[in-house]
Amino acid sequence: MAAAILSVLAALAAYPVVGTGYGVRSVQQIFMWIALAGSWNLISGLTGYVSFGHVAFFGAGAYAGAILVASAGWPWPLAALAGGAAAVVLAVVIGYPCLRLKGPYFAIAMLGLNEVLRALVSYFEGLTGGGNGLSLPTLDASVPIYYVMGVLAVVVTAMSWLIVTSRFGLRLMTIREDEVAAEAMGIDTFHHKLAALLLSAVGPGVAGALMARDQGYIEPISVFPLAITVTMIVMALFGGKGTVFGPVLGAAALFVAQEIVWARYPYVHPLLFGAIIVGVVLLMPRGVLGLLQQRYRLPRTI
Amino acid sequence: MNVVVTPAMLGQVIISGILSGALYAMVALGLGLIFGVMRVINIAHGPLLMLGSYTTYFLYAHFGINPLLTVPIAMAVLFVVGVLLQRGLVFRVVDAPELSSLLLTFGISIMLVNLAQLAFTSDLRAVEYITGSWLVGGLAFSKPRMIAFVFAAAVTALSFLVLKFTRLGKAIRATSQSREVAMVCGVDVGRIHMLTFGFASALAAAGGALLAVIVAIQPEMGGVWTFKSFLVIVLGGAGNYPGALVGGLLLGLVEQVASLFLTTQLSEVVAYVLLVLVLLVRPSGLLGGRQT
Numbered sequence: 001m002a003a004a005i006l007s008v009l010a011a012l013a014a015y016p017v018v019g020t021g022y023g024v025r026s027v028q029q030i031f032m033w034i035a036l037a038g039s040w041n042l043i044s045g046l047t048g049y050v051s052f053g054h055v056a057f058f059g060a061g062a063y064a065g066a067i068l069v070a071s072a073g074w075p076w077p078l079a080a081l082a083g084g085a086a087a088v089v090l091a092v093v094i095g096y097p098c099l100r101l102k103g104p105y106f107a108i109a110m111l112g113l114n115e116v117l118r119a120l121v122s123y124f125e126g127l128t129g130g131g132n133g134l135s136l137p138t139l140d141a142s143v144p145i146y147y148v149m150g151v152l153a154v155v156v157t158a159m160s161w162l163i164v165t166s167r168f169g170l171r172l173m174t175i176r177e178d179e180v181a182a183e184a185m186g187i188d189t190f191h192h193k194l195a196a197l198l199l200s201a202v203g204p205g206v207a208g209a210l211m212a213r214d215q216g217y218i219e220p221i222s223v224f225p226l227a228i229t230v231t232m233i234v235m236a237l238f239g240g241k242g243t244v245f246g247p248v249l250g251a252a253a254l255f256v257a258q259e260i261v262w263a264r265y266p267y268v269h270p271l272l273f274g275a276i277i278v279g280v281v282l283l284m285p286r287g288v289l290g291l292l293q294q295r296y297r298l299p300r301t302i
Numbered sequence: 303m304n305v306v307v308t309p310a311m312l313g314q315v316i317i318s319g320i321l322s323g324a325l326y327a328m329v330a331l332g333l334g335l336i337f338g339v340m341r342v343i344n345i346a347h348g349p350l351l352m353l354g355s356y357t358t359y360f361l362y363a364h365f366g367i368n369p370l371l372t373v374p375i376a377m378a379v380l381f382v383v384g385v386l387l388q389r390g391l392v393f394r395v396v397d398a399p400e401l402s403s404l405l406l407t408f409g410i411s412i413m414l415v416n417l418a419q420l421a422f423t424s425d426l427r428a429v430e431y432i433t434g435s436w437l438v439g440g441l442a443f444s445k446p447r448m449i450a451f452v453f454a455a456a457v458t459a460l461s462f463l464v465l466k467f468t469r470l471g472k473a474i475r476a477t478s479q480s481r482e483v484a485m486v487c488g489v490d491v492g493r494i495h496m497l498t499f500g501f502a503s504a505l506a507a508a509g510g511a512l513l514a515v516i517v518a519i520q521p522e523m524g525g526v527w528t529f530k531s532f533l534v535i536v537l538g539g540a541g542n543y544p545g546a547l548v549g550g551l552l553l554g555l556v557e558q559v560a561s562l563f564l565t566t567q568l569s570e571v572v573a574y575v576l577l578v579l580v581l582l583v584r585p586s587g588l589l590g591g592r593q594t
Contacts, residue, residue: 097582104343271416277409
């Protein structure tokens with residue numbers, strides 16, 4: 001297992017040397033989706049609190065990073081970290097009122113969050129460029145960004161593994177299974193949920209800032225679309241929510257399918273994503289990895 | 303921004319708030335009913351409203367039917383859609399963890415929005431029926447909004463009468479108080495779930511049909527309505543269905559008053575800030591501490 005993972009990582013590390021520009025960009029995108037789906041999984045897959053607005057953290061990171069690069073002249077790796085920090089701040093602001101409560105409040109609050117941020121970005125034109133968007137100084141950093149995005153994907157996945165195999169992760173899953181029982185056992189459910197949300201906001205924040213640097217231009221529509229949330233949810237669900245490698249599997253499989261097959265049918269593709277969510281929830285709630293775990297007696301902590 | 307608020311402006315704002323509040327109340331009542339009876343937050347509530355708007359548009363544009371007459375037709379159509387959704391998909395997650403029902407209805411909502419996009423394209427549609435305003439004592443009553451208000455008030459009143467006095471309404475209320483006890487008393491809970499979902503979808507459709515003469519119709523118009531309906535239920539608090547009325551009017555008024563002071567971009571944020579404030583200050587609304 002460890003050897004397999006190491007050889008895959010080694011191959012990916014060597015890839016930019018031989019790969020085409022398109023290939024490198026595509027693998028970088030897969031890294032990004034692994035980080036996004038894995039992060040969504042940390043809050044929603046582990047605690048059962050569905051986030052319908054994780055793109056808000058992505059967009060917040062993108063704007064924080066882009067503003068720091070464009071206006072303050074920060075180097076982009078530092079700006080990427082700041083993007084993660086901005087997402088964490090946003091997570092505190094939204095998590096504090098909503099996660100103190102049990103029930104669907106958090107899910108619905110997240111549902112409206114990207115619209116709110118989009119409106120705020122348009123309002124604070126002086127800082128964000130408003131609807132005109134924000135251009136970053138030109139810089140070809142696609143290979144370094146490839147590596148940083150790859151590290152991000154590895155960090156998010158490793159963090160998932162550490163959490164799932166820790167007491168902290170067990171407590172999160174207890175909250176998912178029965179929050180009242182978790183409280184009765186003395187778990188401080190609010191702070192556990194909040195911690196999970198903060199951890200799950202970092203990845204999207206950093207990814208957003210990296211994406212902003214890579215594209216060189218961002219606008220409200222490009223960094224706050226509901227489609228990004230939908231995609232990460234679909235990937236995590238399809239691979240297997242609440243598992244470590246499910247989101248990795250889902251991100252890689254669906255990204256490849258998306259590029260090869262569905263790109264030709266741009267209008268059917270979101271419809272299909274909706275159908276996958278419905279199908280997975282009803283037919284295989286633990287996703288592909290869950291099925292594999294059942295069939296081949298794989299360990300539960302992967 | 304310095305805004306001088308005259309009494310006339312305030313009166314105007316209160317009127318507008320009440321007019322849109324009735325629509326909020328009616329649509330939110332549907333979301334609240336589904337939650338009360340099934341413990342399911344139906345994320346697809348807004349998209350069902352959108353389908354109601356398209357029903358009106360379709361009947362008006364292709365058959366020249368008076369938009370007001372399409373309200374009951376849209377309600378009937380969406381009642382059937384709601385029943386089918388419940389029978390086909392949602393009934394499987396009624397007893398599942400909240401995560402499942404949220405994700406399932408989220409998936410359904412994505413499918414509905416994209417089906418609408420395929421069927422009707424993203425072009426903005428409009429039903430031009432009645433425009434202009436009535437002027438009474440210096441205050442303007444927008445005609446389409448007045449008509450929508452009257453219809454919404456009538457439909458909401460009728461819904462409360464049904465809930466209060468009919469056997470079906472009693473069975474719905476009994477099921478939302480305690481499913482087990484209702485079952486013991488001979489209520490066919492599965493059937494009540496199905497009818498409630500249909501009924502709630504019809505309420506959303508009525509909202510959509512009435513909105514069709516007020517705003518532009520497009521596939522993504524519904525999303526914000528799921529959110530606002532939820533907010534109305536939280537605002538209404540106290541766990542009883544009439545709370546939706548209070549919540550709806552409150553949201554309508556707050557939004558209109560805020561629009562006096564804020565630019566259009568920020569006025570979209572008002573509902574959101576309101577939700578966060580309510581959750582901070584008085585979270586034990588309908589969904590938290592409800593015991594009817």
